[in-house]
Amino acid sequence: MAGVISSGSVNIGSSHIPFLTGDNYLDWKEKILLTLGCMDIDLALRVDEPPIPTESSTLSERASYERCERSNRLSICLIKCYIGKNIRSSIPECTKAKENMTAIEQQFVSSDKALISTLMTKLSSMKHMGDKGVREHIMEMRDIAAQMNSLEFTFSETFLVQFILNSLLAEYGPFKISYNTHK
Structure with a gap:
């Protein structure tokens, strides 16, 4: 300190x-x-x-x-x-x-709009490539969402979960199906 x-x-x-x-x-x-x-x-x-x-x-x-x-x-x-x-x-x-x-x-x-656009592009293009843990990948995506929230651009938790699910590798297909069919 x-x-x-x-x-x-x-x-x-x-x-x-x-x-x-x-x-x-x-x-x-x-x-x-x-x-x-x-x-x-x-x-x-x-x-x-x-x-x-x-x-x-x-x-x-x-x-x-x-x-x-x-x-x-x-x-x-x-x-x-x-x-x-x-x-x-x-x-x-x-x-x-x-x-x-x-x-x-x-x-x-004035650059907040540009930053939101950059963060949205980054969030929507993120893919888990297996080079790091799934938890770390999810936390990184949550961090980007939190940055967007701090810029007063909010979206629902469900929306973020869908971004995360879409970013996972094909091997997580059964998990995605299970999540999407669960009420």
């Missing part, structure tokens, strides 16, 4: 954050938010920015502002580090972490 180590440096375990490539936005966002939370620098994403301190500001107000500014700086740096260079230029430059995440999200919301 990520955390602060004695020398004052931060071990973020960042190897688990994928680079944002265009078709992995939801996974990328989840991992970025988890990492920022584990590092305890997600404050700029969770709260509204406090007002800029003035001469009459209290020490507490100044400290609150400094924590938020630090969180914002580090969050933006981490976010930018995990955006593919070919995508980085298409995202508007933002100085606030919240605005940055919103701009990135807006960039990828």
